[in-house]
Amino acid sequence: MAVKRILVIDDHPLFREGIKTIIRRNTAFEVVGEAGSAQEGLREAMRLRPDLAVVDISLPDKSGIQLVREMIAALSGIRIIMVSMHSKVDYVAEAFQAGATGYVTKESASENLLTGLLAVARGESFLDPSLSREVAMRLLDVSGHKRQAGGESGGQAAYDTLTPREREVMRLVCEGMFTKEIADVLSISIKTVEHHRASIMKKLGLQNTVELVRYAVKIGLID
Structure with missing residues (x-):
């Protein structure tokens, strides 16, 4: 597999450094740029045209999910893996619906990010192992015990x-x-x-x- 060029987008400089350190453990990847906001991220993506992007959902100027939509629309072939502190099923479902092909929680990034990047680089999808079952239930709507809000809502x-x-x-x-x-x-x-x-x-x-x-x-x- 040819070396894959990666853009890292997260508003926390220390976390970006941590992500870059993890990525550099595998010579199949090269970090070619980074950004701390959605606007900067889209600009860098257009300039660098990376193969992959690691994007946080919570960015200071715009939702990372909206950024994913914009990057997918602007850059043919780019594949995006989201790394986020959010583990709620709805965030994950929306990320995939927007066009992301991988999702890893920040809590498990040190263990799962490289695995996820390798899968995404091969053209596969990747879900953080701790989320897979919940997301499958949400996306496929096969849960046998759907949560009901009751009272003021329709669940x-x-x-x-x-x-x-x-x-x-x-x-x-x-x-x-x-x-x-x-x-x-x-x-x-x-x-x-x-x-x-x-x-x-x-x-x-x-x-x-x-x-x-x-x-x-x-x-x-x-x-």
């Missing part, structure tokens, strides 16, 4: 009616972001955020942010 089935963008907005709302902050992170207008929030509330049968957060906890979207 997991209602959540499944949300669009990918609505899920992004919902997650950011539940993380405590204000409307303007969400608009800035997702590069959309305040009016569009408000429209998505109204749609989310209607689809889930909720009345306010407190109920939304409670619902998110009950379906396992947040802790």
Whole structure:
């Protein structure tokens, strides 16, 4: 296998250094660039045209999931593995739906990142072993014990009616972001955020942010 050129995108310099150290253990890979934000990451990807990219979901200026969509659209053939502190199934499912081909938690990066990169470089998909079963249940919808939110919501089935963008907005709302902050992170207008929030509330049968957060906890979207 020819040496694969890798771009690392994460907003924490120390973690980027750790990722680069792990990657350099295998001569099949070469780190050709790094970035600390989505905007810088896309710019470097366009300039360097790497074979692979390691991307964090939580970036300061934009969701890493949105960045994946943009990179896939702009660069034919690039393959992306996400390394994130988030282990919730929904984050993983959205990452793959956006076009990522691998997902590793930061907690297990030292053990699993190289394995994941090798798999992705071969054209395969890779899931952190600790997540595989949960993600399969979520993506294939074969869980025999779907979580029910009860009371103010229609459970997991209602959540499944949300669009990918609505899920992004919902997650950011539940993380405590204000409307303007969400608009800035997702590069959309305040009016569009408000429209998505109204749609989310209607689809889930909720009345306010407190109920939304409670619902998110009950379906396992947040802790």
